[in-house]
Amino acid sequence: MAVETDVAAETAPAVELTRIEKTLRHLLLDVVEYIKQKGVRNGNESAAGELVLRFTGGWVRDKLLGVESHDIDAAFTRLKQIPEKSKHLETVATKIFGLEVDLVNLRKETYSDHSRHPEMEFGTAEEDALRRDATLNALFYNLHTSSIEDFTGRGIADLNSQLIRTPLQPYQTFKDDPLRVLRLIRFSSRLGYRIHPLTEDAMQHDDIKSALKLKISQERIGAEVEKMLKGPDPLRALHIIDRLKLYDTIFANHQDDVVVDVSCWSRAYQPLMAILDDNYDQEFATQQDRAFLRNVLLRDKDDVYHSWMLAALSPWAVVPQVAALPNRKELPPRAATVARDSLRADNKTFNILKSTVKYYRDVSDLKSAFLKRELGQTLPDIRWRLGHSIRLMGADWRLCVVQAIILETMHGEEPRTGKSF
Secondary structure (H helix, E strand, C coil): CECCCCCCCCCCCCCCCCHHHHHHHHHHHHHHHHHHHHHHHCCCCCCCCCCCEEEECHHHHHHHCCCCCCEEEEEECCCCCCCCCCCCCCCEEEEECCEEEEEEECEEEECCCCCCCCEEEECCHHHHHHCCCCHHHCEEEECCCCEEEECCCCHHHHHHHCEECCCECHHHHHHHCCHHHHHHHHHHHHHCCEECHHHHHHHCCHHHHHHHHHHCCHHHHHHHHHHHHCCCCHHHHHHHHHHCCCHHHHCCCCCCCCCCCCCCCHHHHHHHHHHHCCCCCCCCCCHHHHHHHHHHHCCCHHHHHHHHHHHHCHHHHCCCCCCCCCCCCCCCCHHHHHHHHHHCCCHHHHHHHHHHHHHHHHHHHHHHHHHCCCCCCCHHHHHHHHHHHHHHHHHHHHHHHHHHHHHHHHCCCCCCCCCCC
């Protein structure tokens, strides 16, 4: 049953297709006409009468937001005359006119308590809309009428209100598929929209946290976190995780019973944003200093992504690792093992976390020695000392400096007010 709405359904706006999208629409409608004519010849005149084509989901949302999208999900109703051939729901991915097009059936889902993978059945347009993660992702574009369809009754209103919520009761939505918790956080950070309070309440429920740990693979969790940190507003994503007390669920410790302290975590991710954005936290540093830090330490998108990963895992960076057994290799730092075990981070990220946790104290010591004029008596001496340290840290020395900045700030001054989400 759908959640009762607190807003009236709004009139659907018109959608202007691009030239290529119009061509695709005409092609698909020609296919419907072909099926109809073939049905008439075979004595089955209802063959195309029951076939309705719609563009669904993210393409419709982005279209209404004025964002160009080259990925289209085209959903069609079930053809009653071929139930046996169509009993297995499949997605056909193809490229048409340069557009990535997925052809899918409208469907409904039935979930078990132990898996996020549902039993799929053919469904109606309304059933397909209600199974989706958010109302703004449940909008359809009817190719036959050239109109937007809002079967939840709230999708357009929520899009206009910049609100994210589930089509059905949020607790059951997340219990069925806990990955939706991370997806809604990602959509909030990507679009800058707020999450409905009732939806946030369900996201914090202990049952949902447990389901997220038990039903969702670490690969899927890691993929969502990576999209957040590579998205337009990683700060917002981390702040929501922090505020909803989801840290130890997402960045979970699978090694032992050690619990991480996140009381100072906001001090870690806010200064990173201050380095990246001249308009954020004007008291942090001058624009000249920020530009210098960016140019030296964060040279490309890859450096920025790994810096956000350092900020995300900074609470674990200061948790001591258990001692290795006799005659065994030293265990990697906690931050690296959590990234590997909870997020299935790649080897590059894993090794960066190993290096930055190992050497961030050396960076802090260098800074202190420099401020106390203890690095050397002459400029060549100072250069030699710094160069030797950089060679010791290796190729990731810049991120070692970023890690030192993050952790010094996290355990230093009082947290700034920061941006509210």
